[in-house]
Amino acid sequence: MDRRITRNDDDASGKERPTLKTLAFMTGLGVTTVSRALKDAPEIGAETRRRVQLVAKQIGYRPNRAGVRLRTGKTNVISLVLNTEHELMSFVSDIIYGVTEVIADTPYHLIVTPYSRSQDPLDPVRYLVETGSADGVIISRTQPNDPRARYLLERGIPFATHGRTDMGLVHPYHDFDNYAFANEAVRALAGKGRNRLALVTPPLGLTYYRHTVNGFADALSEVGASEVPFNTVSIDQSIEQIRTRTAQLMQRKDRPDGFVSSAAAATLAIVAGIEDAGLKLGRDVDVVSKQSSELLHLFRRELLVVNENFRLAGFELARAVMGWIAGQEPGSLQSLSKPSEVLAYRG
Amino acid sequence: MDRRITRNDDDASGKERPTLKTLAFMTGLGVTTVSRALKDAPEIGAETRRRVQLVAKQIGYRPNRAGVRLRTGKTNVISLVLNTEHELMSFVSDIIYGVTEVIADTPYHLIVTPYSRSQDPLDPVRYLVETGSADGVIISRTQPNDPRARYLLERGIPFATHGRTDMGLVHPYHDFDNYAFANEAVRALAGKGRNRLALVTPPLGLTYYRHTVNGFADALSEVGASEVPFNTVSIDQSIEQIRTRTAQLMQRKDRPDGFVSSAAAATLAIVAGIEDAGLKLGRDVDVVSKQSSELLHLFRRELLVVNENFRLAGFELARAVMGWIAGQEPGSLQSLSKPSEVLAYRG
DNA sequence: TTGGCAACCTGTAACGTTTCAGTATATTGA
């Protein structure tokens, strides 16, 4: 016998957001029937089904995410886990855009989960899993033996890694073929008569460090060039550090006549270092660099570049996670993107 | 096909995620009491309160977001609405990192809501509001008369804009002082004896287009320099377009001897165009450019730069939205960031 | 003694959804 203002009981009008109850009232059916009709359950009559779906479309019904999530545990969320310090530069936004392309026509939302240098990279992943905040996770800065991948695999949470692991475990990934990149970069330099080459590597602990180093080393011996060790430098060091170390290197008598650089920002620093030492790009030394946007040729047209498409990476990663969520085999959701050829400045 | 084994009735052990019910069982209290105790309600005894909070911390209780959201309507979500085509480059990730700094120790999540060129910019905002997907919204590419701001204001949804509006309506914003930037840029060029200046503007419809143009124009008349019209170009055109138009401009007899550029990427194109025309930066022409990372001086040390900090923008925008959500006055949540001085290459 | 009141705690309902266990009606098989 209570006269409370019960909200959505019987209004067919109202500015209130429609729920299943609203639809049930409008169609004269039960809430259960409406729910099942909307997801094409077979035990609902064909006509009823169409009728419900029509009305739902007309009044712009959208399932309440909180209701679904509470009842089913499904969040309809993909989380992109990012390192706040290292993941500098444009490529993060490219990945994000790639991901959003995939989820655009799905009920999925993308949340960005950051972590900082000081934290254990496992922290944000643990948080996501413990709070059940996402149906799928995308991680980057992948390591050969990656605790995050292992953790997610143990809990059965769908994920994809940007970069491969090397733990004998199967999971979706997308990777750029850095072995091929480094290999072809060396060949391109050799083709220009360069034979004393230095490599500016990816960060030491990451999987693609090894891929890059191996591609570099194999190509060196294949073309008969030699390496000028430059181990003190990697691409996630500061611009200033890379620059001064490069300048120092270039002042030695046994300096390299070619560089392979794994990132565009590092390349800017390398070139600055070369010029600090009074040498000239294209004459005294050549540099092959990866880039993710078409800017390096504006910087110095003598540079040789290889393009890496991060938007594609985001796209593939999202497809992989969604595929796993949808029940596809993790092993079938792996992709490797081949580098473009080494490009010189075109007119 | 239901994979849940659930039932959380009376287990004090279990791998299940703890809920209020779990806590109630463990403490011997009612669910209501536990709920109130956790939020420091005054009608709960001090000792009980501490006891509950202790147990909650011990077992790592985290409120279920779906439960809260369903019951209260509070999503604990901030949405960053981004244009997928225009918002190129690194600065998006900077904004994201700025936002995450603010929400790091709060229950808030950041979701990225994209829209593409083809869509009405109002679409994603409407979606967010209609589905109640966020407690607060951050929008960029703000226009003087911005339908999104008007819409959100009408519905009473907290938001902040990157850039100001000019509709006589009060709302939180963060903006970079582009008037001051353009003004000081002109003065710096005048200080180097340049007096025929061209401006590469922001996109035409956005508020900061006017700010920039006004700062430029006012400074011109203050220092007695003149403008070389270059209206066919703005910063969200392609690199190639800007480059070729700049080259054309520089081949005319009445070419400018100074440029003011509103974005780093455009500056690369401008310099390329200048050099295509056979002219030399620093000798024939000077360029003042905004930049959001410290890269332009590596590109050409003759460039004059002004720094714009997008991480700060993200930080301030997030603070503003959160402040509004927390009940602060929208009018008190506005900030304007002053440009650095015009910087020449430092040794 | 009684009533009033403050301090502290609790059960129930509701948010919107899906699942479980049905019910009612029509259809079929013998």
Next chain:
DNA sequence: TCAATATACTGAAACGTTACAGGTTGCCAA
């Protein structure tokens, strides 16, 4: 004809939380 069965639908319960409307104590003033 009756029972078995298929078809189409439905109410109630549950997910975890908070708001509402109480309920018990114990203490104090009258």
